[in-house]
Amino acid sequence: MTTHYTSGGHDDTLYISVVMEKPFPHITCGVCSKPYNDPRMLSCLHSFCLQCLHYEIGKSGSQQMFQCPICERNTSIPEGGANVLPQNLHLGFEVEVVGYMSKMVNNSDIACDHCMDGGNGPAVVFCCTCHQFLCKVAYEYHRTDRHYSKHNMVGLDQEGARQLHTTMKPREHYCSQLNHDKNTLNFYCETCSLLVCRVCSTVAHKSHTVKEKSTVAKTHQMEITGALEDAKEVVTKLTGAMDENNKIIEQVEISKQTAFLVINQAFEILQQTLEERKKTLLSELEAISLSKTTALTLQKEQFEKMIGDVGHYTDMASQILQTHTDHEIVALGGLIPTELQATLKRVQTISLTPNQHSNITVSVQIDDLIENLSKLGNLFVFYPSPSSSTWTSTSVARVESRYYVKVQSKTSKGEEYPHGGVEMKGEMRSKTHNGAVVYGEVEDHRDGTYTITLTPQTAGPHQLLITMDGQHVQNSPNDLDVRPKRDYRILCNAQQVIQCHRPLCVAIHDNGDIYVGSDDGCIYVFDQTGQLKNTIGRKGRGDGQFLYPSGISIKGDVLYVADTNNHRVQKLTSSGKFLHKFGQQGSGQGQFNLPVSVIIDSNNKLIVCDCDDHRVQIFNENGGWLLTIDGKGSGNHSFESPCGLALDPQGNIHVAAYDTNTIKVFTNKGVYVRMYGDLNRPSGIAIDDEGYSLVSECWGNCLSIYDPEGNKIHTVGNLKYPYGTALHPRDGSVFIANYDANTVVFEK
Numbered sequence: 083m084t085t086h087y088t089s090g091g092h093d094d095t096l097y098i099s100v101v102m103e104k105p106f107p108h109i110t111c112g113v114c115s116k117p118y119n120d121p122r123m124l125s126c127l128h129s130f131c132l133q134c135l136h137y138e139i140g141k142s143g144s145q146q147m148f149q150c151p152i153c154e155r156n157t158s159i160p161e162g163g164a165n166v167l168p169q170n171l172h173l174g175f176e177v178e179v180v181g182y183m184s185k186m187v188n189n190s191d192i193a194c195d196h197c198m199d200g201g202n203g204p205a206v207v208f209c210c211t212c213h214q215f216l217c218k219v220a221y222e223y224h225r226t227d228r229h230y231s232k233h234n235m236v237g238l239d240q241e242g243a244r245q246l247h248t249t250m251k252p253r254e255h256y257c258s259q260l261n262h263d264k265n266t267l268n269f270y271c272e273t274c275s276l277l278v279c280r281v282c283s284t285v286a287h288k289s290h291t292v293k294e295k296s297t298v299a300k301t302h303q304m305e306i307t308g309a310l311e312d313a314k315e316v317v318t319k320l321t322g323a324m325d326e327n328n329k330i331i332e333q334v335e336i337s338k339q340t341a342f343l344v345i346n347q348a349f350e351i352l353q354q355t356l357e358e359r360k361k362t363l364l365s366e367l368e369a370i371s372l373s374k375t376t377a378l379t380l381q382k383e384q385f386e387k388m389i390g391d392v393g394h395y396t397d398m399a400s401q402i403l404q405t406h407t408d409h410e411i412v413a414l415g416g417l418i419p420t421e422l423q424a425t426l427k428r429v430q431t432i433s434l435t436p437n438q439h440s441n442i443t444v445s446v447q448i449d450d451l452i453e454n455l456s457k458l459g460n461l462f463v464f465y466p467s468p469s470s471s472t473w474t475s476t477s478v479a480r481v482e483s484r485y486y487v488k489v490q491s492k493t494s495k496g497e498e499y500p501h502g503g504v505e506m507k508g509e510m511r512s513k514t515h516n517g518a519v520v521y522g523e524v525e526d527h528r529d530g531t532y533t534i535t536l537t538p539q540t541a542g543p544h545q546l547l548i549t550m551d552g553q554h555v556q557n558s559p560n561d562l563d564v565r566p567k568r569d570y571r572i573l574c575n576a577q578q579v580i581q582c583h584r585p586l587c588v589a590i591h592d593n594g595d596i597y598v599g600s601d602d603g604c605i606y607v608f609d610q611t612g613q614l615k616n617t618i619g620r621k622g623r624g625d626g627q628f629l630y631p632s633g634i635s636i637k638g639d640v641l642y643v644a645d646t647n648n649h650r651v652q653k654l655t656s657s658g659k660f661l662h663k664f665g666q667q668g669s670g671q672g673q674f675n676l677p678v679s680v681i682i683d684s685n686n687k688l689i690v691c692d693c694d695d696h697r698v699q700i701f702n703e704n705g706g707w708l709l710t711i712d713g714k715g716s717g718n719h720s721f722e723s724p725c726g727l728a729l730d731p732q733g734n735i736h737v738a739a740y741d742t743n744t745i746k747v748f749t750n751k752g753v754y755v756r757m758y759g760d761l762n763r764p765s766g767i768a769i770d771d772e773g774y775s776l777v778s779e780c781w782g783n784c785l786s787i788y789d790p791e792g793n794k795i796h797t798v799g800n801l802k803y804p805y806g807t808a809l810h811p812r813d814g815s816v817f818i819a820n821y822d823a824n825t826v827v828f829e830k
Contacts (some may be wrong), residue, residue: 109176112152113138117177122167124157126150129173135164175252182208182250185215186243196220208242210234210250257282270298345459352458367442374438381437388429395422466491466499466530468553474684476731476771478812479564481541483772484790485510486731487522487534487548488684489555502526505551508534510562513543533732538564568814570774570787571796573829580612580826585819587644587679587766587806588826589634591656594810597641598819598826599631605643605658608826618658623648626660632805633679633691633727642688644680649673651680651690651705664705669695672707679727679766679806683750689735691724698724698737700750711752713739719754721746726767726806728775730790738764738777745777745788758792766806770814778804778818785818801827 111118113134121129128150130138139148139159148157160166185192192205194217205215209224211233216224224230234249236242257265257279265279273290283292399418402411470492479485487508491499508522522534538544541564548558584601591597594610603621605628608614618641619628633644639656649667651674654660665674675694682688686703700709713721726738730747734755737746740763747755758775762782769775773790778801785798785807802822809816817828 109173109180117180118170118173119177121170121173121177122164123170124148124150124155124167126153126155126157128152129170132164132167135167139164171252171255178213179247179250182213183243183246186238186246187240192238194220196223205238207235207237208246210236210246213250213253259286268295269293270295272298341461348459363444363446367444370442374440374442377438378436384432385434388425388432391425392422392429395425465493466504466550467494468550468555470494470496471499471550471555473548473555473558474733475546477563478771478814479510479536479538479544479562480770480772481538481564481567483537483567484731485536485538485771487536487546488733489532489534489548489550491530491532491550499530501530502528502532506532506534507547507549508536509547510536510538510564511545511547512538512540512564513545515540515542540564541566565814568770568772568774570776573785573787573796573798573816578612578828580608580828581824582606582826583824584821585805585824585826586630586632586821587634588808588817588819589636590808590810590815590817591636592638592811594812595656596817596826597634597636599628599634599643599806601630603628603631605631605634605641616658618654625663626652626654626658628652633677634806635681635688637682637686642680642682644677644690646676646678646693649675649677651677651688651701653705662705664701665690671710672699672701672705674699678725681727681729683729683733687750689727689729691727691737693723693725693740696722696724698727698735698748700752709752711735711737711748713737713746718757719746719748725765726777728767728769730769730773730775731771732773736767736769736775738767740765740780745775745792756792758788759786759794761786766804766819768807768809768816770809776807776809776816778807780805780821785816 109117111121111131111134112128113130116131118129118131120132122132122135123129130151135148138151139145142148144159145163146159148159149155150157186208192215193200194202194205195214196216197220200217202217202219205217207216207221208214209216209230212224212230214220215238216235221235224233224235236245236249255267255277256263257267259279259282262279262281265281267277267279269278269280269283269292270276271278271283271287271290271292273292274287276287277295278287278292395418399422402414402418406414471490472492473487473489475485475487489506491504493499503526506524506526508524510520510522512518518540520536520538522536525533525535527533534548544562544564545559546562548555580596580598582598582600585598586601587599589597595615596608596610596612598606598608600606603619605618606614607616607618619626619631621627621629623629628643628645629647630645631643632646635642636656640661641654641656641658643652643654645652645663650663650665652660653662665672665677667673667675669675674690674692676692677690678693679691680688682703687708688701688703688705690699690701692699696713698711698713699707700711701707713719713724720742721737721739721744722741723739724737725740728736728738730736733750735748735750737748738761739746743759743761743764744757745759745761745764745767746757749755759777761777761779763780764777765780766778767775775788775792777786777788778784779786780803783799783801783803785801785804786794787796787798789795801818801820803820804818805821806819807817815828817826820827
C-alpha cells in the first residue's frame with residue numbers, strides 16, 4: 083500500500099472529514115494508526131511518528147537498515163538513529179489544524195487560551211496567527227492592540243472551521259537555546275544541517291557555512307523543481323514505453339488470432355486430406371473387392387455350366403446303358419461317348435484353380451506419420467533482434483547502378499529467424515552533396531531474408547544505414563565508397579603486361595597484390611607494378627605443391643587453390659604456408675575429377691567447378707561437403723565441363739560451361755535461374771559490383787562483356803587462349819591470364 087500526500091487544495095475535503103467524523107489518512111501514522119506525533123520522513127518519502135520509528139527499528143534488530151512498513155523499501159538509518167531523520171513539519175502542522183477544526187465543529191464551549199482562569203467566558207473566535215481560542219475580552223484586546231490588530235481571526239462556527247485550513251499559518255519556530263527564545267530560526271548551518279537563530283549563527287556556528295533560511299529554501303525549491311522536470315521527462319518516457327508495451331500486448335493478441343487461424347486452417351486441410359485419402363482407399367477397396375468377386379462369380383458360373391454339361395451326358399449315357407438294346411445302342415453310332423469325351427476335353431482346357439485369391443492386403447504405415455504429426459508445426463516466440471541480424475554487400479557501389487544488400491534476420495540468440503514481416507529499411511547517405519539520401523526498395527523473401535536495392539546518384543563517400551523496426555542492424559551504419567559508373571564499351575586491348583609462364587588463373591588480394599597460377603606448378607605473386615614478390619609452391623603432389631593450379635581465390639589472408647591434376651583443393655596463407663587440403667579423385671560427394679575453379683561467397687562457403695564430373699560442389703570453409711549442383715542430364719539447367727565461376731551482387735552463382743558454350747546461373751541453393759551468352763569455349767568469368775560479366779573465351783581469343791541482363795555489350799580481341807580473368811576489388815582493373823602469350827594483361 084502506498085499513501086500519497088498533496089499539500090493544499092483539499093481544505094473542503096478536510097473540513098468534510100471533520101464534520102463527518104471520518105479518519106484522516108494523510109495525517110495518520112501507518113504504524114500506530116493515530117495522528118502523527120513528531121513525524122519523521124524516510125528516504126522513500128513516507129512519514130511515521132518518531133516514537134513509532136524507534137519501535138520499528140528496534141523490532142527489526144538492525145541499526146543500519148530499516149524497511150518502510152508501507153512500501154517495504156530499505157532506508158539507511160543515519161548515525162544518531164531516528165532522532166536525526168528529517169522532521170515533516172508540514173504534517174505536524176496539518177495534525178494541529180485538524181485538532182483545532184475538530185474543536186470548533188464538535189465543542190460548543192471552548193475555553194479561552196488567553197485567560198488563564200476562564201472568568202471571561204468561553205472562546206468566541208480563533209486567532210489563526212497566535213493559534214489561540216479567544217474570549218470576547220481577549221478578542222477585543224487583540225483587535226485594538228497594535229501588536230495583534232493585523233492577526234487573522236475566524237469565528238467558531240462551521241464556516242470558520244472551513245476557512246481555517248487556508249487562513250491558519252504555521253507557527254514561527256524559535257531558538258531553543260537559553261535566552262534565545264525570542265529569536266526565530268531564520269538561518270541554516272550547512273555544516274551541522276541545522277536551523278539556527280541569528281545569534282547562534284554568529285557565535286556557536288561562527289566558523290561554519292551558514293546561509294539564510296530563505297536562500298536555502300529557494301535552492302531546495304529549485305532542486306525540487308528540477309527533479310520534477312526530470313520526473314516529468316522520465317514519466318513521459320515511461321508512458322511511451324507503456325504505450326509501446328500496450329501496443330505489443332495488442333499485437334500479441336493479433337498474432338495469437340492469426341496463428342490460431344493458421345493452425346485451424348492447416349489442420350482442417352490436413353483432416354480434409356486424410357478424409358479424402360480415406361475415401362479414396364475405401365473406394366479402391368470396394369473396386370478391388372468387386373473385381374475379385376465378379377471374376378470369381380464368372381468362373382463359378384463357368385464351373386456350373388460345365389458341371390451341367392457333364393451331368394447331362396453322364397445321365398444320358400447311364401440311361402442308355404440301362405434301357406437301350408444292343409441294336410438301339412449301335413444305331414446311335416457312338417454319339418454318346420464322342421460328345422461326352424468332347425465335353426470332358428473342354429473341361430480340361432479351363433483352369434480349375436480359382437482365378438482370384440482371397441487376400442486383400444492393405445498397408446497404411448502410420449507410425450512415421452504419427453511421429454511426424456506429433457512434431458507438426460512450430461511456434462516461434464522469439465522475434466528478430468536488430469543487433470543480432472546481419473547483412474552482406476560489396477564495399478563499392480557505382481553511380482546509377484543497382485546496389486544490393488542481403489539481410490539475414492536473427493534472434494537475440496543468433497539463430498536465423500525463418501519468417502518475414504519485419505519493417506526493414508535501407509538508406510544511402512552522401513557525406514558530401516549536402517547529405518543527399520537514397521532510399522532502398524525492400525524485397526521480403528518471407529523466410530527471414532531480405533534484399534534491399536539502392537541506386538546511388540552521386541559519387542563519393544557515403545554512409546549505408548540498414549534498420550529493422552527502426553533500429554540499426556549489426557554493423558550499421560557503415561561507410562561505402564560510391565564510384566563513377568564504369569563504361570566497358572571503351573575497354574580496349576591497349577593493356578599493360580606482366581610476363582609469366584603459361585598463366586592459368588589470376589586473383590587479386592585486397593592489398594593489390596596479383597596472384598597468378600602457372601602450369602609449371604607455381605603460384606607467382608606480383609606487386610601492383612608487376613614486380614615479382616614471391617613464389618608459392620612447386621610442381622608435385624605434396625602439401626603446398628601443385629599440378630596445374632588453375633583456380634585461385636583469396637579472402638583476407640587465406641588463399642584457396644584448385645589443384646586440378648591432384649584432384650583436390652588446398653588452403654594456404656597468402657604468403658604460401660600450407661594449412662589444409664580436401665578432396666581426392668572420384669565422383670562421390672567431396673571428390674573431384676579435375677577441379678578447375680574455386681571461389682568464396684560472403685558466408686565463407688567454397689564453390690568448386692568439378693570439370694570432368696560436370697558439376698559444381700559447395701563446401702564449408704574447412705572442406706565439408708554441403709551441396710552439389712549437377713550439370714548432367716538435359717534441359718536448361720544442364721551443363722558440361724564447367725571451368726569458370728563468379729558471384730553476382732545478388733549472390734547467384736554464374737557457371738562458365740566450357741563444352742556447353744554458355745553461362746548458367748543458379749542460386750546459392752542450386753536452383754536454376756537463367757542462362758546467357760553464345761560463347762566459344764568460355765573458361766573464366768568475373769563479375770563486377772554492378773552485375774556486369776567479363777568472360778574469357780579460349781577458342782575465341784577474346785574477352786566478352788555482358789550487362790546484368792545478359793546482353794553482350796563489348797568484345798576485347800587479339801588475345802591468345804585467354805584462360806582466367808579477375809577484377810581488382812578496389813579500382814575495377816581487368817586482369818586476364820593470356821595463356822599462349824605467357825602474359826597477364828590488364829587495363830585500369
